[in-house]
Amino acid sequence: MKPAVSLQRRLSIGLTAGIALLWIIAAIVASLAAREELNETFDSGLEETAQRILPLAVLEIVNREEDGRSQRIAALQPHKEHLTYLVRDKQGKILMQSHDADPAIFNRFPLEGFTDTATHRIYTASALRETLFIEVAERLEHRREAALEAALALFWPLLVLIPLSLLGSWLFVRFSLRSILVYRGAIEARGAGDLSPIRAVQLPAEIDPLARAVNHLLERLRRALDAERSFTANSAHELRTPLAATLAQVQRLHSEAPEGKLRERAAQIEKSLRELARLSEKLMQLAKAEGGSLLPETPQNLLPLLRHVVDELSRSNTAARLALQLPATDTVLASIDADAFAILLRNLIENALKHGAASQPVEIALSADALLRITNAGPVVPAAVLAQLTGRFVRGGSVAEGSGLGLAIAATIARGVGASLALASPATGRADGFEVSVQFTRA
Ligand SMILES: Nc1ncnc2c1ncn2[C@@H]1O[C@H](COP(=O)(O)OP(=O)(O)OP(=O)(O)O)[C@@H](O)[C@H]1O
Ligand SMILES: [Mg+2]
Structure with missing residues (x-):
């Protein structure tokens, strides 16, 4: 069977992935629109610059005493130019240029309007009936940088958005599922035999x-x-x-x-x-044993109960050879009903006397931490048989009479009080024999 997937985990991851995907799509669309707008703004900047410089350049060139001389405009303060320009005549002869301008990046002859070279976007305007041309160039890379920065600004928030959304949806789903968790707790907390209705408070309509x-x-x-x-x-x-x-x-x-x-x-x-x-x-x-009500209202001291049952059995069966081992304390509290404990004990001791080697004693030991062990000598029971013995009407290889219910009764009682019953053959620390150990839950 596939392991169950947590709804909380699935919802948190799904919601976060959805939000991130939507954000990415929105960011891509927004970056494309921003690039378009940036290009328009840059173009209008180029055009504006050309139109501003052109009349001044014309005035300057027309007023020159010496004709055909090229002039490089000095910078007022050293700076890096985003825009560079040339003023040329129709044949391409340079009449004026900005201080950083590199003639190699311009077209061979001035072409009016916008043109793109491999590295630059150029705007050209003319004056004096197309005898003087101004060409303003801007690096394309500059535009790309601007577009990239705008796009990155839209993607950065994802770094915060993803963990925030994960945490937020995780908490929100947990909050929404809390009544289901309480319901689960109510089911888990009940004992094995408790079949009373489960009280559920304000479960979601689906549950x-x-x-x-x-x-x-x-x-x-x-x-x-x-x-x-x-x-x-x-x-x-x-x-x-x-x-x-x-x-x-x-x-x-x-x-x-x-x-x-x-x-x-x-x-x-x-x-x-x-x-x-x-x-x-x-x-x-x-x-x-199956009827429930095996748990007492107050915890029971197992020691006097154990002594009482052993005394009773020894008295009624003079051949009973019971060796009792008790802890140094005088209370071993466990949560099991006194009658149920007596039934369990009688069945186990009766088995040890009936199926064990007749010549050897039956050891009954109770430890301070509520572990009961009943051990007898006798032939080893194969593991495959051992595993079946707690079933109803199941009998092992024993020749003694019986109906095969004793161990089933003991196992049912143990299950009902939350104790664990284990069978072992050979008994611990021996080469033969049979051992039943029951670990009760201490109160
Ligand atoms: N202490 C023991 N030593 C050896 N074999 C055991 C011991 N206890 C149980 N068995 C084996 O497990 C089988 C099942 O035991 P269980 O107590 O359920 O039934 P039973 O004793 O045969 O009959 P019933 O208890 O109903 O009179 C027994 O038939 C026996 O073969
Ligand atoms: Mg029995």
Whole structure:
């Protein structure tokens, strides 16, 4: 699956790219228009200069005593000329020139009006019936520089505009999406079993129907799960009494029956009934584990609960070989309902006693940071089998009786309280055995 793209990032980049593109197009159009205007202004400047100088030059030349002499007009102050001019006669003989003028840049013969050479734009005007010509030249490069500077002035603002627009649209989009972020937080913050409707405040019109659809879906899911759970729990509960009554009857039959086939059969029925009772008990536990309400109102101290369950098991099963390892502290607080913790613990210890090597003790250790570990000896369980064991009705290679629900119940409870349950075989620090560790979230 492709990684999800952030809407905020996409919008910020898209908006900025759009603004920059529009700006560039506008700047290009504006530079072209500015160049046109500049050219017109420069042309009119050239023309104006020629018209101004020409009468003075004519007067000066006509009043000369000596004819045909060329004169270079001295500069009043040293300066670089943008405009240079020549005054020539029809044959191209120079009669007067500005101090910087280079005759090589002009046309061979004066041509009236505007002309362009490779490097200059020239304006020529005539006087005395086209016998005297003034030619004013301006470097083309000077014009190009002016046009370029005007264009650059339009592009510089982009350097500020792009980061500003990125930041602005990023902040604006973030601001606009904040109700969606709050909504996401509300979904993320809820526990695994919480199917109550999600409260959403002022979502955008595009998202609001989605939120409503999600709530609708959650509601339907909750009802379906509730129905399933209550059915399982109720059936198991309803079976309890008739099962107990039937078991009592069968036990009576067993003791009253004469030695022989009938007695054996009664014993077998008794065994099957016990299994049935156990299965219904496990189903009830599973229904409770899936029912939510596994988190307590106040954190529970796991130590007394652990001691109580271990005592109870040792008393009811004299063969139980339980080795308890407790931390030096006397409180290990964790957020798990006391009943749920007892169910989880019983299932795990029962497994270790039932499936583990009968000759070796079962180690039950709780650490100060709420890590529970239950270890027993026995043959190694292959990794592929191990990975499946927490599924419902899944059994491993064990020969002991069971329905395959114990680990599923424990895993469901762990998931419901946000604890992590891990299976290992061989057990840590051993060559064989089985280990279940549950890390509870400390309160
Ligand atoms: N402590 C253990 N040591 C060795 N194998 C284990 C241990 N715990 C579980 N297993 C294996 O995992 C399987 C599944 O365990 P689970 O508790 O889910 O079912 P079960 O004990 O067989 O039946 P149930 O718990 O419903 O009576 C077991 O059948 C067994 O093969
Ligand atoms: Mg079990």
